[in-house]
Amino acid sequence: MRTAYKCRAYPTPDQAAVFNRTFGCVRLVWNKTLAARHAAFFQHGERTSYQQTDAALTAWKKTDDLAFLAEVSSVPLQQTLRHQHTAFGHFFAQRARYPRFKSRTGKQSAHYTRSAFRIKNGALHVAKTDGPLAVAWSWPDVNLATLDPTMVIVSREPDGRWYATFAVDVDQPDPLPATGHQIGIDLGLKDFAVTSDGDRIANPRHLERKARNLARYQRRMARKQRGSGNRRKAKVRVAVAHRKVRNARRDFLHQTSTTLIEQADTIVIEDLAVANMVRNRRLARVISDVGWAEFRSLLAYKAVRAGRRLIVIDRWYPSSKTCSCCGHLLPELDLGTRHWTCPACRTRHDRDINAAKNILAAGRAVAGEPSGNACGADVRRQGSSLPRSAVKQETPTARCPA
DSSP: OEEEEEEEEEOOHHHHHHHHHHHHHHHHHHHHHHHHHHHHHHHHOOOOOHHHHHHHHHHHHTSSTTGGGGGSOHHHHHHHHHHHHHHHHHHHTTSSOOOOOOOTTSOEEEEEEGGGEEEETTEEEETTOSSOBEEOOOOTTSOGGGOOOSEEEEEEOTTSOEEEEEEEEOOOOOOOOOOOOEEEEEEOSSEEEEETTSOEEEOOOHHHHTHHHHHHHHHHHHHSOTTSHHHHHHHHHHHHHHHHHHHHHHHHHHHHHHHHHHHOSEEEEEOOOHHHHTTOTTTHHHHHHHTHHHHHHHHHHHHHHHTOEEEEEOTTOOTTTBOTTTOOBOSOOOTTOOEEEOTTTOOEEEHHHHHHHHHHHHHHHHHTSOOTTSOOOSBOBTTOSSOBOSSOOOOOSOOOOO
């Protein structure tokens, strides 16, 4: 399996100049290739192959205007073409959106394969640079001198920090001991997550706590003249504020996902349409701050490494409106209703805990296991358009009591 070690890098001024020049060439090759692909597809209906982009890059290096492309390592430029070819493959397969142009103000990176770097005596040497690149190695149980990475990524964040990422192929780690426990997770905004065991994980709201400082830095940047040095400094302060929020959120998601992986053998979550939910102008910032998509990604790869099972049920499953005791389905349930009583069995439900129990039962139904007390009917597998009904459930006319 593939893993990565990302650590801080401290290039010398000469090394930083080489990397900055490489970033500019990578960005130029990406944008020119993307513009050529765009024109070929929308004007002539033709798809561009990787061989065509590779030939175009070779031709660009022979021109007077783009001869500087030959001054940097050719490996990051070739990797840029491969990444764009893969991005278009995902787009045509409807797995990703249309590739976009790269900006010089965002994150900059260059990918080096084994032919463009070497690790000698525990030090990283990158092509076209003088001397080793200083990195802050933070894994005492892993020896950098014996590391055999397949790729090294040198990147620079908008706040000015440099990073080096080592991609390594490692053996599958030993699975964690079985716990014999299964949990369903209902993600939300009031509480970040509510489990079928009744546990609540509070939403830390990292962006909301830093909103005042971030707004102040943004106002200061807006007052500065465009293109001035003071504006660049103010922009770095804004980027630093965003980095602190991002790191705090990522740390919370890592700790939460690791705790859940250690607690249960099977974890069931919903397939949330985050991209559609952020279109709500009132909730877009809160939804973006909570980090549901990243949390799901962390759960997915940690479940594979730990030998756990992650089940994702269909996003249209009415987990909140279904009674987890008898399976009664309410015709409607307002978002403001946090507790409701089942008209059929008179069970009093907490909205989120009831939804988590139904999510767990739905995951068991998808996996072909007994669903227990909760009703797992009308659950669809992820990506399927047809429901799978366990029993016929007629919707009564009763409404949720106030």
